[in-house]
Amino acid sequence: MPVNFPLPRKDELAPEEQQASNGRLIKRITFFGDSAIPEDDPIYKSVWEAARILAERGFAIVNGGGPGIMKAATDGAESVNGDTVAVYWQPKLASFFEGKNLANVTDESETFSNYLIRTLGLIEHGDAYVVCKGGTGTVSEFGMVWALAKLYYGCHKPVILYGEFWDGLIEAFQRDMYIDDIERGVLYQATTPEEIVNIIDKHELQIQHCGKRRFSGDEAGFVLGAEVKLTxxxxxxxxxxxxxxxxxxxxxxxxxxxxxxxxxxxxxxxxxxxxxxxxxxxxxxxxxxxxxxxxxxxxxxxxxxxxxxxxxxxx
Missing domain, CATH: 3.40.50.150 (Vaccinia Virus protein VP39)
Structure with a gap:
Protein backbone atom coordinates (compact mmCIF):
# COMPACT_ATOMS: atom_id res chain seq x y z
CA MET A 1 0.00 0.00 0.00
CA PRO A 2 1.25 3.53 -0.71
CA VAL A 3 2.07 5.47 2.45
CA ASN A 4 0.21 8.79 2.56
CA PHE A 5 1.17 11.77 4.68
CA PRO A 6 -1.43 12.62 7.37
CA LEU A 7 -4.31 14.72 6.09
CA PRO A 8 -6.33 17.17 8.20
CA ARG A 9 -9.68 15.92 9.45
CA LYS A 10 -12.70 18.00 8.56
CA ASP A 11 -13.54 18.66 12.20
CA GLU A 12 -10.06 20.11 12.71
CA LEU A 13 -10.56 22.75 10.03
CA ALA A 14 -12.11 26.17 10.28
CA PRO A 15 -15.71 26.38 8.95
CA GLU A 16 -14.67 28.49 5.98
CA GLU A 17 -12.13 25.82 5.01
CA GLN A 18 -14.82 23.15 5.05
CA GLN A 19 -17.10 24.90 2.61
CA ALA A 20 -17.26 23.46 -0.87
CA SER A 21 -17.52 26.03 -3.64
CA ASN A 22 -17.23 26.46 -7.36
CA GLY A 23 -13.80 27.94 -6.69
CA ARG A 24 -12.27 24.59 -5.80
CA LEU A 25 -8.84 23.82 -7.18
CA ILE A 26 -9.58 20.31 -8.46
CA LYS A 27 -12.02 20.55 -11.36
CA ARG A 28 -10.93 17.99 -13.95
CA ILE A 29 -10.02 14.33 -13.42
CA THR A 30 -7.82 12.49 -15.95
CA PHE A 31 -8.23 8.71 -16.25
CA PHE A 32 -5.32 6.58 -17.46
CA GLY A 33 -5.80 2.91 -18.33
CA ASP A 34 -5.78 0.10 -20.85
CA SER A 35 -7.53 0.33 -24.21
CA ALA A 36 -8.23 -3.41 -24.48
CA ILE A 37 -10.46 -3.88 -21.43
CA PRO A 38 -13.93 -5.02 -22.62
CA GLU A 39 -17.19 -3.51 -21.44
CA ASP A 40 -18.18 -6.62 -19.47
CA ASP A 41 -14.99 -6.52 -17.39
CA PRO A 42 -15.49 -5.52 -13.71
CA ILE A 43 -12.72 -2.92 -14.09
CA TYR A 44 -14.57 -1.27 -16.97
CA LYS A 45 -17.79 -1.16 -14.97
CA SER A 46 -16.02 0.24 -11.92
CA VAL A 47 -14.36 3.03 -13.92
CA TRP A 48 -17.71 3.82 -15.56
CA GLU A 49 -19.30 4.17 -12.13
CA ALA A 50 -16.42 6.25 -10.77
CA ALA A 51 -16.66 8.68 -13.69
CA ARG A 52 -20.43 8.90 -13.25
CA ILE A 53 -20.12 9.77 -9.56
CA LEU A 54 -17.38 12.32 -10.21
CA ALA A 55 -19.38 13.94 -13.01
CA GLU A 56 -22.40 14.19 -10.73
CA ARG A 57 -20.18 16.07 -8.29
CA GLY A 58 -19.34 18.57 -11.03
CA PHE A 59 -15.93 17.28 -12.10
CA ALA A 60 -15.04 17.17 -15.80
CA ILE A 61 -13.65 13.83 -17.01
CA VAL A 62 -10.52 13.71 -19.20
CA ASN A 63 -9.11 10.70 -21.07
CA GLY A 64 -7.15 9.70 -24.16
CA GLY A 65 -10.18 9.23 -26.41
CA GLY A 66 -9.63 5.54 -27.08
CA PRO A 67 -11.57 2.37 -26.19
CA GLY A 68 -11.40 0.40 -22.94
CA ILE A 69 -10.84 2.40 -19.75
CA MET A 70 -10.94 5.66 -21.70
CA LYS A 71 -14.37 5.00 -23.17
CA ALA A 72 -15.64 3.78 -19.79
CA ALA A 73 -14.68 7.13 -18.26
CA THR A 74 -16.40 9.09 -21.02
CA ASP A 75 -19.57 6.99 -20.98
CA GLY A 76 -19.89 7.13 -17.21
CA ALA A 77 -19.67 10.91 -17.21
CA GLU A 78 -21.94 11.35 -20.22
CA SER A 79 -24.61 9.16 -18.57
CA VAL A 80 -25.28 12.08 -16.21
CA ASN A 81 -24.58 14.76 -18.83
CA GLY A 82 -21.16 15.50 -17.35
CA ASP A 83 -18.39 17.43 -19.07
CA THR A 84 -15.88 15.29 -20.97
CA VAL A 85 -12.57 15.97 -22.71
CA ALA A 86 -10.52 13.70 -25.00
CA VAL A 87 -6.87 14.22 -25.91
CA TYR A 88 -6.25 12.03 -28.96
CA TRP A 89 -3.05 10.69 -30.40
CA GLN A 90 -3.08 10.29 -34.20
CA PRO A 91 0.38 9.01 -35.18
CA LYS A 92 1.61 8.81 -38.75
CA LEU A 93 4.34 6.23 -38.25
CA ALA A 94 3.49 4.12 -35.19
CA SER A 95 2.54 0.52 -35.97
CA PHE A 96 0.95 -0.62 -32.72
CA PHE A 97 -1.76 1.74 -31.56
CA GLU A 98 -5.49 1.31 -31.16
CA GLY A 99 -6.24 4.77 -32.56
CA LYS A 100 -9.13 7.11 -31.98
CA ASN A 101 -12.32 5.38 -30.89
CA LEU A 102 -15.20 6.86 -32.85
CA ALA A 103 -17.60 5.68 -30.14
CA ASN A 104 -15.74 7.72 -27.52
CA VAL A 105 -17.54 11.01 -28.11
CA THR A 106 -16.65 13.89 -25.79
CA ASP A 107 -17.66 17.52 -25.41
CA GLU A 108 -14.15 18.81 -26.09
CA SER A 109 -11.17 17.25 -27.83
CA GLU A 110 -7.62 17.88 -28.97
CA THR A 111 -5.51 15.82 -31.36
CA PHE A 112 -1.73 15.48 -31.48
CA SER A 113 0.59 13.38 -33.64
CA ASN A 114 3.41 13.63 -31.08
CA TYR A 115 2.92 11.07 -28.30
CA LEU A 116 4.80 13.09 -25.69
CA ILE A 117 2.82 16.25 -26.40
CA ARG A 118 -0.40 14.26 -26.22
CA THR A 119 0.66 12.90 -22.82
CA LEU A 120 1.48 16.44 -21.73
CA GLY A 121 -2.04 17.47 -22.78
CA LEU A 122 -3.60 14.76 -20.63
CA ILE A 123 -1.47 15.88 -17.70
CA GLU A 124 -2.18 19.59 -18.09
CA HIS A 125 -5.93 19.12 -18.55
CA GLY A 126 -6.25 17.07 -15.37
CA ASP A 127 -6.20 18.43 -11.82
CA ALA A 128 -6.09 14.88 -10.43
CA TYR A 129 -5.18 11.52 -11.96
CA VAL A 130 -6.84 8.12 -11.61
CA VAL A 131 -4.42 5.43 -12.81
CA CYS A 132 -6.07 2.11 -13.67
CA LYS A 133 -4.73 -1.20 -14.94
CA GLY A 134 -2.98 -0.85 -18.29
CA GLY A 135 0.07 -1.53 -20.42
CA THR A 136 3.24 0.37 -21.26
CA GLY A 137 1.31 3.50 -22.21
CA THR A 138 -0.32 3.61 -18.79
CA VAL A 139 3.03 2.89 -17.14
CA SER A 140 4.62 5.86 -18.92
CA GLU A 141 1.74 8.14 -17.93
CA PHE A 142 1.88 6.94 -14.33
CA GLY A 143 5.62 7.53 -14.15
CA MET A 144 5.26 11.06 -15.42
CA VAL A 145 2.47 12.17 -13.07
CA TRP A 146 4.18 10.44 -10.12
CA ALA A 147 7.42 12.32 -10.77
CA LEU A 148 5.59 15.63 -11.19
CA ALA A 149 3.69 15.12 -7.92
CA LYS A 150 7.00 14.65 -6.11
CA LEU A 151 8.71 17.57 -7.87
CA TYR A 152 5.87 19.99 -7.14
CA TYR A 153 5.00 18.59 -3.74
CA GLY A 154 2.88 20.93 -1.64
CA CYS A 155 0.66 22.15 -4.48
CA HIS A 156 0.84 18.90 -6.43
CA LYS A 157 -1.94 17.15 -8.29
CA PRO A 158 -3.06 13.93 -6.57
CA VAL A 159 -2.17 10.57 -8.12
CA ILE A 160 -4.81 7.94 -7.29
CA LEU A 161 -3.93 4.30 -7.97
CA TYR A 162 -7.17 2.46 -8.69
CA GLY A 163 -7.32 -1.23 -7.81
CA GLU A 164 -5.89 -3.73 -5.33
CA PHE A 165 -3.27 -4.96 -7.84
CA TRP A 166 -1.20 -1.85 -7.08
CA ASP A 167 -0.16 -3.28 -3.68
CA GLY A 168 2.44 -5.63 -5.14
CA LEU A 169 3.73 -3.09 -7.65
CA ILE A 170 4.30 -0.37 -5.07
CA GLU A 171 5.92 -2.88 -2.70
CA ALA A 172 8.31 -3.86 -5.51
CA PHE A 173 9.17 -0.21 -6.17
CA GLN A 174 9.87 0.35 -2.49
CA ARG A 175 11.96 -2.81 -2.24
CA ASP A 176 13.98 -2.59 -5.45
CA MET A 177 14.09 1.12 -6.33
CA TYR A 178 15.13 4.27 -4.48
CA ILE A 179 11.76 5.68 -3.37
CA ASP A 180 11.83 8.42 -0.73
CA ASP A 181 9.14 9.44 1.75
CA ILE A 182 7.68 12.18 -0.44
CA GLU A 183 7.46 9.85 -3.44
CA ARG A 184 5.54 7.37 -1.31
CA GLY A 185 3.48 10.12 0.26
CA VAL A 186 2.10 11.62 -2.96
CA LEU A 187 0.41 8.35 -3.93
CA TYR A 188 -3.12 7.45 -2.92
CA GLN A 189 -4.90 4.16 -3.47
CA ALA A 190 -8.60 3.52 -4.00
CA THR A 191 -10.56 0.33 -4.66
CA THR A 192 -14.06 1.81 -4.98
CA PRO A 193 -15.51 4.88 -6.74
CA GLU A 194 -16.49 6.33 -3.37
CA GLU A 195 -12.89 6.16 -2.17
CA ILE A 196 -11.78 8.17 -5.21
CA VAL A 197 -14.23 10.93 -4.30
CA ASN A 198 -13.11 10.91 -0.66
CA ILE A 199 -9.44 11.13 -1.64
CA ILE A 200 -10.08 14.10 -3.93
CA ASP A 201 -12.00 15.89 -1.17
CA LYS A 202 -9.22 15.22 1.35
CA HIS A 203 -6.47 16.34 -1.00
CA GLU A 204 -8.44 19.49 -1.79
CA LEU A 205 -8.50 20.34 1.90
CA GLN A 206 -4.81 19.61 2.27
CA ILE A 207 -3.73 22.01 -0.47
CA GLN A 208 -6.24 24.84 0.10
CA HIS A 209 -3.32 27.19 0.76
CA CYS A 210 -2.36 26.80 -2.90
CA GLY A 211 -5.49 28.71 -3.90
CA LYS A 212 -3.76 31.89 -2.77
CA ARG A 213 -0.82 31.28 -5.08
CA ARG A 214 -0.81 32.29 -8.72
CA PHE A 215 1.07 30.28 -11.31
CA SER A 216 1.90 31.03 -14.94
CA GLY A 217 4.31 29.86 -17.59
CA ASP A 218 5.27 26.39 -18.79
CA GLU A 219 5.02 24.80 -15.34
CA ALA A 220 1.56 26.10 -14.41
CA GLY A 221 -0.09 22.94 -15.74
CA PHE A 222 1.76 20.78 -13.22
CA VAL A 223 0.48 22.41 -10.03
CA LEU A 224 -2.79 23.30 -8.32
CA GLY A 225 -3.33 27.01 -7.76
CA ALA A 226 -5.16 30.10 -8.93
CA GLU A 227 -5.58 30.34 -12.67
CA VAL A 228 -3.58 33.11 -14.32
CA LYS A 229 -4.81 34.59 -17.57
CA LEU A 230 -2.11 35.47 -20.06
CA THR A 231 -1.48 39.21 -20.06
Whole structure:
Protein backbone atom coordinates (compact mmCIF):
# COMPACT_ATOMS: atom_id res chain seq x y z
CA MET A 1 0.00 0.00 0.00
CA PRO A 2 1.25 3.53 -0.71
CA VAL A 3 2.07 5.47 2.45
CA ASN A 4 0.21 8.79 2.56
CA PHE A 5 1.17 11.77 4.68
CA PRO A 6 -1.43 12.62 7.37
CA LEU A 7 -4.31 14.72 6.09
CA PRO A 8 -6.33 17.17 8.20
CA ARG A 9 -9.68 15.92 9.45
CA LYS A 10 -12.70 18.00 8.56
CA ASP A 11 -13.54 18.66 12.20
CA GLU A 12 -10.06 20.11 12.71
CA LEU A 13 -10.56 22.75 10.03
CA ALA A 14 -12.11 26.17 10.28
CA PRO A 15 -15.71 26.38 8.95
CA GLU A 16 -14.67 28.49 5.98
CA GLU A 17 -12.13 25.82 5.01
CA GLN A 18 -14.82 23.15 5.05
CA GLN A 19 -17.10 24.90 2.61
CA ALA A 20 -17.26 23.46 -0.87
CA SER A 21 -17.52 26.03 -3.64
CA ASN A 22 -17.23 26.46 -7.36
CA GLY A 23 -13.80 27.94 -6.69
CA ARG A 24 -12.27 24.59 -5.80
CA LEU A 25 -8.84 23.82 -7.18
CA ILE A 26 -9.58 20.31 -8.46
CA LYS A 27 -12.02 20.55 -11.36
CA ARG A 28 -10.93 17.99 -13.95
CA ILE A 29 -10.02 14.33 -13.42
CA THR A 30 -7.82 12.49 -15.95
CA PHE A 31 -8.23 8.71 -16.25
CA PHE A 32 -5.32 6.58 -17.46
CA GLY A 33 -5.80 2.91 -18.33
CA ASP A 34 -5.78 0.10 -20.85
CA SER A 35 -7.53 0.33 -24.21
CA ALA A 36 -8.23 -3.41 -24.48
CA ILE A 37 -10.46 -3.88 -21.43
CA PRO A 38 -13.93 -5.02 -22.62
CA GLU A 39 -17.19 -3.51 -21.44
CA ASP A 40 -18.18 -6.62 -19.47
CA ASP A 41 -14.99 -6.52 -17.39
CA PRO A 42 -15.49 -5.52 -13.71
CA ILE A 43 -12.72 -2.92 -14.09
CA TYR A 44 -14.57 -1.27 -16.97
CA LYS A 45 -17.79 -1.16 -14.97
CA SER A 46 -16.02 0.24 -11.92
CA VAL A 47 -14.36 3.03 -13.92
CA TRP A 48 -17.71 3.82 -15.56
CA GLU A 49 -19.30 4.17 -12.13
CA ALA A 50 -16.42 6.25 -10.77
CA ALA A 51 -16.66 8.68 -13.69
CA ARG A 52 -20.43 8.90 -13.25
CA ILE A 53 -20.12 9.77 -9.56
CA LEU A 54 -17.38 12.32 -10.21
CA ALA A 55 -19.38 13.94 -13.01
CA GLU A 56 -22.40 14.19 -10.73
CA ARG A 57 -20.18 16.07 -8.29
CA GLY A 58 -19.34 18.57 -11.03
CA PHE A 59 -15.93 17.28 -12.10
CA ALA A 60 -15.04 17.17 -15.80
CA ILE A 61 -13.65 13.83 -17.01
CA VAL A 62 -10.52 13.71 -19.20
CA ASN A 63 -9.11 10.70 -21.07
CA GLY A 64 -7.15 9.70 -24.16
CA GLY A 65 -10.18 9.23 -26.41
CA GLY A 66 -9.63 5.54 -27.08
CA PRO A 67 -11.57 2.37 -26.19
CA GLY A 68 -11.40 0.40 -22.94
CA ILE A 69 -10.84 2.40 -19.75
CA MET A 70 -10.94 5.66 -21.70
CA LYS A 71 -14.37 5.00 -23.17
CA ALA A 72 -15.64 3.78 -19.79
CA ALA A 73 -14.68 7.13 -18.26
CA THR A 74 -16.40 9.09 -21.02
CA ASP A 75 -19.57 6.99 -20.98
CA GLY A 76 -19.89 7.13 -17.21
CA ALA A 77 -19.67 10.91 -17.21
CA GLU A 78 -21.94 11.35 -20.22
CA SER A 79 -24.61 9.16 -18.57
CA VAL A 80 -25.28 12.08 -16.21
CA ASN A 81 -24.58 14.76 -18.83
CA GLY A 82 -21.16 15.50 -17.35
CA ASP A 83 -18.39 17.43 -19.07
CA THR A 84 -15.88 15.29 -20.97
CA VAL A 85 -12.57 15.97 -22.71
CA ALA A 86 -10.52 13.70 -25.00
CA VAL A 87 -6.87 14.22 -25.91
CA TYR A 88 -6.25 12.03 -28.96
CA TRP A 89 -3.05 10.69 -30.40
CA GLN A 90 -3.08 10.29 -34.20
CA PRO A 91 0.38 9.01 -35.18
CA LYS A 92 1.61 8.81 -38.75
CA LEU A 93 4.34 6.23 -38.25
CA ALA A 94 3.49 4.12 -35.19
CA SER A 95 2.54 0.52 -35.97
CA PHE A 96 0.95 -0.62 -32.72
CA PHE A 97 -1.76 1.74 -31.56
CA GLU A 98 -5.49 1.31 -31.16
CA GLY A 99 -6.24 4.77 -32.56
CA LYS A 100 -9.13 7.11 -31.98
CA ASN A 101 -12.32 5.38 -30.89
CA LEU A 102 -15.20 6.86 -32.85
CA ALA A 103 -17.60 5.68 -30.14
CA ASN A 104 -15.74 7.72 -27.52
CA VAL A 105 -17.54 11.01 -28.11
CA THR A 106 -16.65 13.89 -25.79
CA ASP A 107 -17.66 17.52 -25.41
CA GLU A 108 -14.15 18.81 -26.09
CA SER A 109 -11.17 17.25 -27.83
CA GLU A 110 -7.62 17.88 -28.97
CA THR A 111 -5.51 15.82 -31.36
CA PHE A 112 -1.73 15.48 -31.48
CA SER A 113 0.59 13.38 -33.64
CA ASN A 114 3.41 13.63 -31.08
CA TYR A 115 2.92 11.07 -28.30
CA LEU A 116 4.80 13.09 -25.69
CA ILE A 117 2.82 16.25 -26.40
CA ARG A 118 -0.40 14.26 -26.22
CA THR A 119 0.66 12.90 -22.82
CA LEU A 120 1.48 16.44 -21.73
CA GLY A 121 -2.04 17.47 -22.78
CA LEU A 122 -3.60 14.76 -20.63
CA ILE A 123 -1.47 15.88 -17.70
CA GLU A 124 -2.18 19.59 -18.09
CA HIS A 125 -5.93 19.12 -18.55
CA GLY A 126 -6.25 17.07 -15.37
CA ASP A 127 -6.20 18.43 -11.82
CA ALA A 128 -6.09 14.88 -10.43
CA TYR A 129 -5.18 11.52 -11.96
CA VAL A 130 -6.84 8.12 -11.61
CA VAL A 131 -4.42 5.43 -12.81
CA CYS A 132 -6.07 2.11 -13.67
CA LYS A 133 -4.73 -1.20 -14.94
CA GLY A 134 -2.98 -0.85 -18.29
CA GLY A 135 0.07 -1.53 -20.42
CA THR A 136 3.24 0.37 -21.26
CA GLY A 137 1.31 3.50 -22.21
CA THR A 138 -0.32 3.61 -18.79
CA VAL A 139 3.03 2.89 -17.14
CA SER A 140 4.62 5.86 -18.92
CA GLU A 141 1.74 8.14 -17.93
CA PHE A 142 1.88 6.94 -14.33
CA GLY A 143 5.62 7.53 -14.15
CA MET A 144 5.26 11.06 -15.42
CA VAL A 145 2.47 12.17 -13.07
CA TRP A 146 4.18 10.44 -10.12
CA ALA A 147 7.42 12.32 -10.77
CA LEU A 148 5.59 15.63 -11.19
CA ALA A 149 3.69 15.12 -7.92
CA LYS A 150 7.00 14.65 -6.11
CA LEU A 151 8.71 17.57 -7.87
CA TYR A 152 5.87 19.99 -7.14
CA TYR A 153 5.00 18.59 -3.74
CA GLY A 154 2.88 20.93 -1.64
CA CYS A 155 0.66 22.15 -4.48
CA HIS A 156 0.84 18.90 -6.43
CA LYS A 157 -1.94 17.15 -8.29
CA PRO A 158 -3.06 13.93 -6.57
CA VAL A 159 -2.17 10.57 -8.12
CA ILE A 160 -4.81 7.94 -7.29
CA LEU A 161 -3.93 4.30 -7.97
CA TYR A 162 -7.17 2.46 -8.69
CA GLY A 163 -7.32 -1.23 -7.81
CA GLU A 164 -5.89 -3.73 -5.33
CA PHE A 165 -3.27 -4.96 -7.84
CA TRP A 166 -1.20 -1.85 -7.08
CA ASP A 167 -0.16 -3.28 -3.68
CA GLY A 168 2.44 -5.63 -5.14
CA LEU A 169 3.73 -3.09 -7.65
CA ILE A 170 4.30 -0.37 -5.07
CA GLU A 171 5.92 -2.88 -2.70
CA ALA A 172 8.31 -3.86 -5.51
CA PHE A 173 9.17 -0.21 -6.17
CA GLN A 174 9.87 0.35 -2.49
CA ARG A 175 11.96 -2.81 -2.24
CA ASP A 176 13.98 -2.59 -5.45
CA MET A 177 14.09 1.12 -6.33
CA TYR A 178 15.13 4.27 -4.48
CA ILE A 179 11.76 5.68 -3.37
CA ASP A 180 11.83 8.42 -0.73
CA ASP A 181 9.14 9.44 1.75
CA ILE A 182 7.68 12.18 -0.44
CA GLU A 183 7.46 9.85 -3.44
CA ARG A 184 5.54 7.37 -1.31
CA GLY A 185 3.48 10.12 0.26
CA VAL A 186 2.10 11.62 -2.96
CA LEU A 187 0.41 8.35 -3.93
CA TYR A 188 -3.12 7.45 -2.92
CA GLN A 189 -4.90 4.16 -3.47
CA ALA A 190 -8.60 3.52 -4.00
CA THR A 191 -10.56 0.33 -4.66
CA THR A 192 -14.06 1.81 -4.98
CA PRO A 193 -15.51 4.88 -6.74
CA GLU A 194 -16.49 6.33 -3.37
CA GLU A 195 -12.89 6.16 -2.17
CA ILE A 196 -11.78 8.17 -5.21
CA VAL A 197 -14.23 10.93 -4.30
CA ASN A 198 -13.11 10.91 -0.66
CA ILE A 199 -9.44 11.13 -1.64
CA ILE A 200 -10.08 14.10 -3.93
CA ASP A 201 -12.00 15.89 -1.17
CA LYS A 202 -9.22 15.22 1.35
CA HIS A 203 -6.47 16.34 -1.00
CA GLU A 204 -8.44 19.49 -1.79
CA LEU A 205 -8.50 20.34 1.90
CA GLN A 206 -4.81 19.61 2.27
CA ILE A 207 -3.73 22.01 -0.47
CA GLN A 208 -6.24 24.84 0.10
CA HIS A 209 -3.32 27.19 0.76
CA CYS A 210 -2.36 26.80 -2.90
CA GLY A 211 -5.49 28.71 -3.90
CA LYS A 212 -3.76 31.89 -2.77
CA ARG A 213 -0.82 31.28 -5.08
CA ARG A 214 -0.81 32.29 -8.72
CA PHE A 215 1.07 30.28 -11.31
CA SER A 216 1.90 31.03 -14.94
CA GLY A 217 4.31 29.86 -17.59
CA ASP A 218 5.27 26.39 -18.79
CA GLU A 219 5.02 24.80 -15.34
CA ALA A 220 1.56 26.10 -14.41
CA GLY A 221 -0.09 22.94 -15.74
CA PHE A 222 1.76 20.78 -13.22
CA VAL A 223 0.48 22.41 -10.03
CA LEU A 224 -2.79 23.30 -8.32
CA GLY A 225 -3.33 27.01 -7.76
CA ALA A 226 -5.16 30.10 -8.93
CA GLU A 227 -5.58 30.34 -12.67
CA VAL A 228 -3.58 33.11 -14.32
CA LYS A 229 -4.81 34.59 -17.57
CA LEU A 230 -2.11 35.47 -20.06
CA THR A 231 -1.48 39.21 -20.06
CA UNK A 232 -0.79 41.39 -23.06
CA UNK A 233 2.87 41.46 -22.00
CA UNK A 234 2.93 37.65 -22.02
CA UNK A 235 1.39 37.53 -25.48
CA UNK A 236 3.94 40.09 -26.69
CA UNK A 237 6.75 37.97 -25.28
CA UNK A 238 5.40 34.87 -27.04
CA UNK A 239 5.03 36.80 -30.28
CA UNK A 240 8.53 38.27 -30.02
CA UNK A 241 10.03 34.83 -29.41
CA UNK A 242 8.10 33.36 -32.34
CA UNK A 243 9.14 36.25 -34.56
CA UNK A 244 12.80 35.75 -33.75
CA UNK A 245 12.67 32.10 -34.79
CA UNK A 246 10.23 32.08 -37.70
CA UNK A 247 10.03 35.62 -39.12
CA UNK A 248 9.88 35.73 -42.89
CA UNK A 249 8.81 32.13 -43.43
CA UNK A 250 5.91 32.04 -45.85
CA UNK A 251 3.65 29.04 -45.90
CA UNK A 252 3.29 29.21 -49.66
CA UNK A 253 5.51 31.96 -51.07
CA UNK A 254 5.16 30.95 -54.72
CA UNK A 255 1.38 30.91 -54.48
CA UNK A 256 1.42 34.31 -52.77
CA UNK A 257 3.59 35.82 -55.49
CA UNK A 258 1.34 34.36 -58.19
CA UNK A 259 -1.70 35.77 -56.42
CA UNK A 260 -0.13 39.22 -56.23
CA UNK A 261 0.69 39.12 -59.94
CA UNK A 262 -2.95 38.39 -60.80
CA UNK A 263 -4.75 40.74 -58.43
CA UNK A 264 -3.78 44.37 -58.71
CA UNK A 265 -4.19 46.89 -55.92
CA UNK A 266 -6.29 48.41 -54.59
CA UNK A 267 -7.79 45.15 -53.34
CA UNK A 268 -9.08 43.89 -50.03
CA UNK A 269 -7.91 40.48 -48.85
CA UNK A 270 -9.62 38.30 -46.26
CA UNK A 271 -7.11 35.92 -44.67
CA UNK A 272 -8.99 33.11 -42.91
CA UNK A 273 -6.95 31.09 -40.44
CA UNK A 274 -4.17 33.63 -40.23
CA UNK A 275 -1.91 31.56 -38.03
CA UNK A 276 1.30 33.43 -37.17
CA UNK A 277 0.50 36.01 -39.85
CA UNK A 278 3.42 35.63 -42.26
CA UNK A 279 1.15 35.47 -45.32
CA UNK A 280 -0.85 38.42 -44.02
CA UNK A 281 2.34 40.44 -43.57
CA UNK A 282 3.45 39.59 -47.12
CA UNK A 283 0.08 40.48 -48.63
CA UNK A 284 -0.25 43.68 -46.62
CA UNK A 285 2.63 45.15 -48.63
CA UNK A 286 0.12 45.82 -51.41
CA UNK A 287 -3.36 45.10 -50.11
CA UNK A 288 -5.67 45.94 -47.26
CA UNK A 289 -5.72 42.71 -45.24
CA UNK A 290 -8.34 41.58 -42.75
CA UNK A 291 -7.44 38.47 -40.81
CA UNK A 292 -9.58 35.93 -38.97
CA UNK A 293 -7.90 33.65 -36.45
CA UNK A 294 -9.71 31.71 -33.71
CA UNK A 295 -6.54 31.08 -31.67
CA UNK A 296 -5.81 33.96 -29.31
CA UNK A 297 -2.15 33.04 -29.19
CA UNK A 298 -1.70 33.15 -32.97
CA UNK A 299 -3.90 36.24 -33.25
CA UNK A 300 -1.49 38.08 -30.96
CA UNK A 301 1.49 36.75 -32.92
CA UNK A 302 -0.12 37.89 -36.17
CA UNK A 303 -0.71 41.37 -34.75
CA UNK A 304 2.94 41.49 -33.73
CA UNK A 305 4.08 40.41 -37.21
CA UNK A 306 1.65 42.69 -39.05
CA UNK A 307 0.64 45.77 -37.04
CA UNK A 308 -1.37 47.07 -40.02
CA UNK A 309 -3.72 44.11 -40.18
CA UNK A 310 -7.38 44.47 -39.30
CA UNK A 311 -8.41 41.68 -36.98
CA UNK A 312 -11.97 40.38 -36.83
CA UNK A 313 -10.88 37.64 -34.46
CA UNK A 314 -13.39 36.73 -31.72
CA UNK A 315 -11.30 37.32 -28.60
Missing amino acids: QETHDAIASSYHGEYAGRLVAQEQMEEFMSLVHPPAKVLDVGTGPGHDARFLSEKYSVTGIEISQKFAEIAKFETPRWKSSTPM
